[in-house]
Amino acid sequence: MPFLTIFRQNFADALKNSVPTNLPNYSREDRWVNQLGTRSSREIETRVEMKSALNLDEPDDDNLKDLENAIRVHKSLQQLTPLQARDPRVWTRLAHSDCWKYMRARWPVERWEKDGADKAARNVVERYFVARSDSRALLRNGIARLWWTAQLTYDSTRDNPYELTGVLLSTLDITQQILERNMGRGPEILTGFLEFLLQNRSELLIGGDKNRERIRSLAKALNMYGGVCLLDCLSQTDIIRVLSAELGRILAKETKTPQTNKKPSKVLA
Amino acid sequence: MRLSSRSYPYPVVGNRDDVPGAAFQAALEMSTDRQAVYLDAQIKCSSKTINDLVKKGDACFVLHVECSNTLYRRAFEFTEEDYRLQIPSDNLNDAVEVNVFTRTNKNLSGYRVDKAHSDYGNVSFTLEKGDILAVGESHVFYVEAPFDALSPISSIMQITQTHKDGDQPMQVQYGGQKILIELSKKDFDDYKRLKTTDGVSTALTMSIVLPVLVDAIYILQKAEEDDDLRWVRSLKRRIDSVEMKLEDDPLEVAQRILELPLKRTFASARKLAEADS
Numbered sequence: 001m002p003f004l005t006i007f008r009q010n011f012a013d014a015l016k017n018s019v020p021t022n023l024p025n026y027s028r029e030d031r032w033v034n035q036l037g038t039r040s041s042r043e044i045e046t047r048v049e050m051k052s053a054l055n056l057d058e059p060d061d062d063n064l065k066d067l068e069n070a071i072r073v074h075k076s077l078q079q080l081t082p083l084q085a086r087d088p089r090v091w092t093r094l095a096h097s098d099c100w101k102y103m104r105a106r107w108p109v110e111r112w113e114k115d116g117a118d119k120a121a122r123n124v125v126e127r128y129f130v131a132r133s134d135s136r137a138l139l140r141n142g143i144a145r146l147w148w149t150a151q152l153t154y155d156s157t158r159d160n161p162y163e164l165t166g167v168l169l170s171t172l173d174i175t176q177q178i179l180e181r182n183m184g185r186g187p188e189i190l191t192g193f194l195e196f197l198l199q200n201r202s203e204l205l206i207g208g209d210k211n212r213e214r215i216r217s218l219a220k221a222l223n224m225y226g227g228v229c230l231l232d233c234l235s236q237t238d239i240i241r242v243l244s245a246e247l248g249r250i251l252a253k254e255t256k257t258p259q260t261n262k263k264p265s266k267v268l269a
Numbered sequence: 270m271r272l273s274s275r276s277y278p279y280p281v282v283g284n285r286d287d288v289p290g291a292a293f294q295a296a297l298e299m300s301t302d303r304q305a306v307y308l309d310a311q312i313k314c315s316s317k318t319i320n321d322l323v324k325k326g327d328a329c330f331v332l333h334v335e336c337s338n339t340l341y342r343r344a345f346e347f348t349e350e351d352y353r354l355q356i357p358s359d360n361l362n363d364a365v366e367v368n369v370f371t372r373t374n375k376n377l378s379g380y381r382v383d384k385a386h387s388d389y390g391n392v393s394f395t396l397e398k399g400d401i402l403a404v405g406e407s408h409v410f411y412v413e414a415p416f417d418a419l420s421p422i423s424s425i426m427q428i429t430q431t432h433k434d435g436d437q438p439m440q441v442q443y444g445g446q447k448i449l450i451e452l453s454k455k456d457f458d459d460y461k462r463l464k465t466t467d468g469v470s471t472a473l474t475m476s477i478v479l480p481v482l483v484d485a486i487y488i489l490q491k492a493e494e495d496d497d498l499r500w501v502r503s504l505k506r507r508i509d510s511v512e513m514k515l516e517d518d519p520l521e522v523a524q525r526i527l528e529l530p531l532k533r534t535f536a537s538a539r540k541l542a543e544a545d546s
């Protein structure tokens with residue numbers, strides 16, 4: 001199997017700074033970045049072995065294929081250490097080269113261009129590069145987010161070690177609610193939260209806006225609970241117990257104030 | 270976890286003036302070596318209530334470590350006043366935020382803190398497992414990755430030009446944080462021009478980096494440089510990472526670190542030859 005190749009720092013920096021002028025290139029189907037400079041001025045080969053080629057599935061109308069692709073990226077790059085996996089040079093090159101076809105299908109620039117070139121450029125930087133040194137930027141890059149979500153939720157004790165990865169990636173909103181809050185980096189907190197969603201699939205995972213609101217309320221409540229309690233010291237069972245109590249409160253509140261889609265009838269004075 | 274000063278529903282030692290008659294402090298020191306980052310904590314708590322709870326096993330001290338850069342967040346529990354924590358060095362990078370707490374190990378009823386603010390009067394509280402009892406001051410440490418975790422060995426070497434005129438042999442200085450390789454002016458110009466040329470960079474590695482690396486390993490074997498120098502620390506780590514020992518044959522160690530440069534040079538040369546034909 002090949003070794004992982006990364007961009008040189010100078011090249012990655014120059015590419016990022018050139019996004020506004022390069023914007024039309026992000027609509028191209030070919031891997032145009034490979035035509036910039038010589039190969040050795042552009043990239044270097046690391047000693048990290050890739051276990052398999054990164055042939056990612058392209059999303060279709062019904063399935064974004066995030067889970068399948070997260071597993072594929074994680075299995076291929078299972079040797080990466082956290083220190084290596086936070087390196088923007090890795091993900092910037094994969095997004096522009098090995099995984100270009102996938103990136104074009106999953107994060108097409110055309111989606112943002114209708115809101116103007118500035119916004120399109122900002123989104124390209126966010127999805128094709130690692131814009132800043134914090135964790136949120138890492139979770140926005142189109143390829144890094146796949147590896148990291150799998151890494152943070154991988155559980156070798158389960159029959160399907162990627163079961164919780166599937167929960168986390170079932171909607172973008174769950175990722176934002178839990179992973180983009182600091183508490184989501186605590187392993188027991190994250191797995192406890194996802195296990196709770198799995199155990200309450202019908203109330204939380206299947207359905208539309210109502211369940212999304214419930215998940216938001218649960219994440220917010222857990223975060224507030226962490227204001228007085230050290231969540232990191234709780235077991236997965238403790239986290240599930242806290243969330244169960246909160247879900248009970250949410251459901252009871254909904255019963256008391258039933259929501260209706262009907263418009264209120266006019267009251268005549 | 271950024272700890273802002275906050276109002277807890279019960280008195281917390283170290284938080285604002287909740288317990289003016291007691292203090293909770295943690296002296297923290299960070300150090301690193303080839304394998305790990307070490308955090309040494311020395312706890313000083315003058316609250317009798319807290320100390321008694323810890324002695325009884327109803328509470329414990331917690332070292333909370335968070336690194337946004339590597340998405341690392343863990344809590345480590347202990348009861349000793351002096352505690353050393355060891356974290357593998359490839360888990361941390363750049364800013365690492367460390368907080369020290371005392372927390373309950375179980376639900377507590379009738380909780381009252383000795384020397385709490387008079388506003389609390391005789392009120393007692395019911396606490397749940399995990400609730401914070403004392404907070405220390407936040408600390409931020411900066412962990413510098415000892416070498417570029419993905420780049421080849423070049424990150425510990427710097428190639429420059431000598432101030433001497435004319436043809437000069439390559440010279441090397443090992444006394445700085447990086448190994449300094451000096452080339453004659455003409456060689457340096459050629460190096461700058463050729464290092465980004467496809468198929469040539471590996472050959473340059475063979476002719477410049479390999480002999481210097483072998484020499485550097487000899488120097489480490491003779492213990493002529495100490496760990497204060499960054500290249501020394503980095504090189505020792507690299508030797509570990511290829512599962513070899515410092516006392517092994519320097520030529521073999523160097524070739525392992527550089528991932529068999531001769532093989533890669535032949536591969537590049539083959540490509541060049543095929544492109545020409």
